[in-house]
Amino acid sequence: MPDLNDSSLYLNRELSWLKFNTRVLAQSMKKELPLFERLKFLAIYATNLDEFYMIRVAGLKQLFSAGVIETGADQKTPLDQLREIRAYLASEKEVIQSSYEEIVADLEKENLYIKNYHELGPVLARQANDYFFSNILPVIVPIAVNATHPFPHLNNLSFSLAVKLQDGESEEEGNYKYGMIRIPRVLPRFFQAGENTYVPIESIVKKHVEEIFPGYRLIASAAFRVTRNADMVIEEEEADDFMMIMEQGLKLRRKGAFVRLNIEEGADPDILEFLNSHMQIFFKDIYTYKIPLNLGALWQIVGNKDFSHLALPPYNPKVLPPFDSNESVFKVIDKGDVLLFHPYESFDPVLKLIKEASKDPKVISIRMTLYRVEKNSQIVQALIDAANEGKQVTAVVELKARFDEENNLHWAKALEQAGAHVVYGITGFKVHAKIAQVIRQEEDGKLKFYMHLSTGNYNGATAKVYTDTSFFTCKEDFAKDGTTFFHILSGFSKYKKLQTLSMSPTQIKPKVVSLIHNEAKFGAEGRIIVKMNSLVDPDVIQALYEASMAGVQIDIIARGICCLRPGVAGVSETIRVKSIVGKYLEHARIFYFKNAEPTTTFISSADWMPRNLERRLELMTPIFDKALQQKLFEILQLQLNDNALSWNLGSNGDYTQAVSSDEKSINNHTILEDYMNKIYKAQKKDSTHRAEKLVKRLFKES
Template identity: 40%
Template sequence: MLDVNLKAPEYYINRELSFLDFNWRVLAQAHDESLPLLERIRFLGISCSNLDEFFEIRVAGLKQRMELGSLSGGPDGMSVPEQLTAIHERAMALVKDQYDLLNQLVFPALAAHGIQFVNAKTLTARQHAWLADQFAKEVEPVLTPLGLDPARPFPRIQNKSQNFIVRLSGKDAFGRDAELAVVQVPRSLPRIIKLPQTDEAPGTTHFVFLSAVISTFIAQLFSGMTVVGAWQFRVTRNSDLFVDDEEVDNLLRAIEGELAQRRYGAAVRLETSMDCPEDITTFLLKHFALTKDDLYQVNGPVNLNRLMSLYDLLDRPDLKYAPVTPAIPRRVVAKEDIFAVMRDSDLLLHHPFESFVPVIDLLRQASTDPQVLAIKQTLYRTGPQSPIVDALVEAARHGKEVTVIIELMARFDEAANIALATRLQEAGAHVMYGVVGYKTHAKLIMVVRREHGKLRRYCHLGTGNYHPSTARFYTDYGLFTCDEAMGEDLHELFLQLTSPTRVATMQKVLQSPFTLHEGLLEKARREMEFARQGKPARIIAKLNALIEPQIIQTLYQASMAGVKVDLIVRGICALRPGITGVSENITVRSVIGRFLEHSRVYYFQNGGEPELFCASADWMDRNFFRRIEVCFPVGHKHREQILEDLETYLADNTQAWELRAAGEYERRTPGDKAAISAQTTLLRRYSQSTE
C-alpha cells in the first residue's frame, strides 16, 4: 500500500458545495422534459425549498463562526470566508437557473397545456375587475401598510415572509412628506389565485400570483399619495435552535422559548425583485446588516417554492405521475393477525413500493389486544394528524403501558412534536425526550405481549420516520421481527432512553454513539484483510450523506487494499472516487427520481458469508457521535432481496449521477444499452411480489 497522507485536503470535497451540487441534480429533474410537467414544477419548488433551509442552517452557521472569529475549515481545507465566497458564486448561478427555467420553459409549457399565469400587463378587463373585487374583499382588509419615519421605525420582518417596500410621494393626512412604506403579506393569504373561467378563453385555466395582485392594486392602500414603485423582498434568517444542554432544566419549555425567536433570527440572505432600485436594496441591506454578497435579485416572484401549490390546484392527471398503489405482501393479506405473521418469520417492507399500512396495523392491533401489556416507540417526525399517534393514544386509554420517546429537536418539526407530546401525556402515556445532548434518531417500536404464560417482544426497526405521508414518497426499509435477541437489544435501548443505566452489550444491534462507528470501521478492515488474502472483498453502502473523515479514510484504505467499494449517496459526499492509487476502486453515484432515496443500507461481503445491515444513520459525525442511532442486521432471505435492490440502483442508467474525482457529477445515460430506472424497476418488482 502506498504511503499516502489520507488527511490531505485534496482528498475531500467541501460539504456545503456538495450540497449545492445535490440541489443542482434536483433542479435537473425540473429540466427533464420526459417527466410530467407538474412533477417538474414540484422539483423546481423543492430546489428552492432546499436552498432556503441551506441558508437558514448551513450559511447561518458559517456566518456565526466568522463572527466568533473561527475561520478554520474542515477536512477539505477551505476557510469559512472561502466557503462563503464559493457558496455565493454557486448559489447565484443556481438561482439564475431556477428563474430561467421558470420563464423560458415552465410558463411556456404551462401555456401549451392551457394553463396561463397572468399579470398586470396581460389581464383582460374582466379579469382585472374580478381581481379588483377580490383585492377589496379578501386581500386589502388583512394588509397593514407601515410607513417608515422617525416615529414609525422599520417593522420586524419574519423569516421567509413575503413583503413589499413601497416608494411614495406626496403628503400624508398630517401634512408630512412620506417616502417609504412596508407592506407585510400575511401567511394566511394564498400565494396563487385561480381566476374564474371566462368565455374569452374557453379551455384555458388562468392563475395569478398574489404578489402580482398586490402590485397591481397597491396604490389603494395609500389614498391621496402617489406610489412611485413597489418591490418584493424576502429575508432569510438563522433558524437553528440553540439550547444549552448544561443550563436547561426543562427541555420542552426551553425549545418553546427558542421557537418564538426563530422567526426573527439574524438575517443571512436578502431576496428582492430584479427591478428593485439600487438605493432601495442598499437601504434594505444596511437595515438587515447584510452585504452585497447576501443579495439575490430574481426575475420573477420571490419564493418559488410556493409554485408547488399549483399541483393540488389543478386536476390534471395527464400532467402528473401515474398513481401508485403500494403492494402488500400476500402473507400479510392472508392473515389479519400481524403478530401471527411475525411469528411465522420476519417481515421486511420496502416503502413506498410496499405499503406502510402494516406498521400502522401493528400499533392498532396492539392498542386493543388484551394480551399486549406495553408499547414503546421512538418518534422523530410523524406529522400533526398521525394514525400512529392515534393508535398510541388508544393504547394508553385501554390501559397499556405506553412509553414514547419524542425527539423535540427534530428540525422544523419541533412545534408539531411538542403538540404530539402534550396529546400523548393527556392520554396517559409516558412521554420522554430522550437523552439531553443526543438526538434520538433511531426508528423503533417494541410491543410486549403475554403468550402462554411468557412475555414476547414484537419489534419494528426502520430506516425512516413513522410518518405515513412521507412513506408514500420516501424510500425506506422496515423490519418486523419477534427474534428474541433483537427484542432483548431493543429492551436495553429503551432502558437507555428512559432511565440512567449502563452501556449495554448488544447481541445483534450496533448503536450510536457507542458501537456503530467502530463497528463499521472493523467490518471495513475485515474486508481489507480478505482482499489481501486474494479473496473477493466488497462494500456497498446506500446513504443520504457521507462526510465523516475517519470513515472516508478507511474507505480509501480499503480501495488501496483492493476492496471494491460501491457507494450510493443521494446528497452530500465529501469522498472523491476514482483517484489513481487512492480511490480507484470506489464508485459514488446519486439517484434522483420520483421518490426521495432515504434508506440506509450497509453491505459487507465478508469472505463469502455476507452481512447486510439497515440503519437510521448516515455516515456523518452527528450520526456517529451526537445522535442515538440503530443499525440492525437483516437475515438471509431478506438480505438477498435488499442486495438485489442495491444492484438495481447500481445498474440505473437514467436517473443516476456518477461522481468524478474532480468533484463533478455526470448523469448516466443508457447509450446503446437498455434503459434502466431503479425506481421504475422496483415498482414493477414489488407489485409482482408473491411473499
C-alpha cells in the same frame, strides 16, 4: 503510502450539498418529465435552498464571526466556503430562471397560465380586484417606516412588498416616504383567476398600493423575502423544563439574524437601500430574480386536479405477502422475519402493528421513538388510545427534530395528557433511531416481544414518497436489545451496550470501520456496496480509502453529500460513487459487506456523518434471514444498474448524468413500481405461492 489526511482527498460538505440540489434542479429541466413533475422539482429545489441558508450558511457566518479557521477535513475556512457558496449560487440563478420560464411557456400550451395582474384581460382583472377587496385588503398589514414608526420585525421567510411613495398632492420630486405591505401566510401564494390562470398575490397588491396608502402616489415597489438564522442552540443542562425551553427557542428562531434577502429584479435602488439600511445583509447575500419569489409555493399549482394529466400517474403502495391476509400482524411476524421496501410496499403493516397493539387486550406495553410524524398521525393517535386503555406507553419524542419541533411539541403534550410516559430525547444528543417494541402476554403467561426497526420515520405521509426499509421480527436477540435501548432512553445508563443491534454514539462507527477493514483483508475478493443519504465522516472515508488501496471493489450510492473523492490514483481507484435523484427521495440506508460474519447485510437509521455517528442515538440492524439479505442485495444491484436517474461522481468533485445511449434505459423507480404491481396481480389471481415467490426473489423473474 499516501497521506490520508491530505485535505485534497476530501470534498467540501457544503459544496457537495449544493451539487446535490443542482441535481434536483436538473430534474426540472428534463423535457421527458410531465410539466407538474418539473414544477415539483423547482419547488423542492427552492425549499431545500431556504433551509441551506437558514442553517448551513447561517452557521458558517457565525463561525466566521467567532474567528474559527478550519471546519472540516477539506480544511476550507468558513470564509472560503461562504465565498464559494455565493459564487456557486450566483452562477446557478440564470438556470433557475430559465427553467421556470420554459416550464411556464410549456404550461401555456396546455392552457394553464401564470400571469401578473397587468397581463390579465378585463374579466380576470375584475375577478382579481374583487378578490383583493374581499380577501387581501382585510388581512394585509400596511406599514409606514419613519421616525415614529420603526422598521418592523420580519419573520423568517416572510414575504412583503416594499414601497416608495410620494404625497399625492405634491408635484415636486423627492421627499419620498418608504414603507411595506406584509403579505400574511394565510393568503395563498397565487390567486386562481378562472379555472386556469394563477396570479402572484404581490402583483395584485401592487396594483392597489394607492388604495392601501390613500393620498399617496406609488413611485416604485419591489417584492422581497427575508431569510433568518433558524438554527437553535438549546442549553439543555440549564433547562429544568425542556419543553418550555424548546417553546422559547422556537420564538427566538423568528428573531434570528438576517442571512439572505431575495428581491425582484430591477428594484428601485432607493428601495434596496431603504431595506438594507435596516437589515444589514452582506451585498453578496442579496439575490435578485425576474421570476416570482418563493418557488416553494408552486405546490399550490401542482395540486390542481383538473390538470392531473400533467403529473406522473400515481402509484398506490401495495400490501403484499405475508401481510396481505386478514391474519393478525402478530401471527405473521411469529412465522418469520419480514422486510418491506417503502413506498413500493405499503406502510400500512407498520400502522397495523401499532393499531392492533393498542386494541389487543394481551398487549401490555408499547414503546416507540418518534422523530418526524405527520400532523394527523394515526400512529400517535393509536398510542394515545392505548394509553387511555391503561396500557403502558413509552414515547420518545425528539423535540429537537429540526423544523418539526412545533408538531412534536403538540403530540408530546397530547401523549402526556393521555397518560403515556413521554421522554424528550437525551441530554446532548438527538434520538434519531427508528424503533418500536410491542410487549404481549402469550397464552402460557410468558411475554413476547415484537420489534419494528426502520430506516425511515413513523410518518405515513413521507412513507409514500421516501424510499425506506422496514424490518419486523420477534427474535429474542432483537427483543433483548430493544428493551435495553428503551431503558437507556428512559433511565440512567452510562455503559450499556447492545449485543445484536449496534447503537451510536458508541458502537456504529467502530462497527462500520471494523467491517470495512475486514473486507480489506480479502483484497480483490473484498466487496462493499453501501447506500445512504450522505457520506461525510473522515474516519470512515479513510477506512474506505485503505480498503480501496487493498483492492476492494467499493460502490457507494449516496443521494446527497459525499465528501469522499473517488477515482484518485493510488487511493480510491476501486471506489465508484453515484447519486440517484428521481420521483422518490432515496432515504434508505443499506450496507453490504461480502465477507462479514455472521451476516453480510445491515440496515440503519444513521448516515455516515459525524452528527449521526457521534452526536445522535441511532441503530444499525443486522439482517440474518437469507431471503431478506437477498432482497436487499437485489435492491442495491438494481440501483447500481440504474442509468436513468443516476449521476456519477468524478474525481474532480463534479457529477455527470448517467447516459443510457444504446443500452436499455433502467429506471429503478419505475421498475420497482411495475414489479410490485406484478406481484399484486398474482396475489389477486389467488396465486399466493406465486406472489410469495416473487416477493422473496425480488427481481429474478422481473
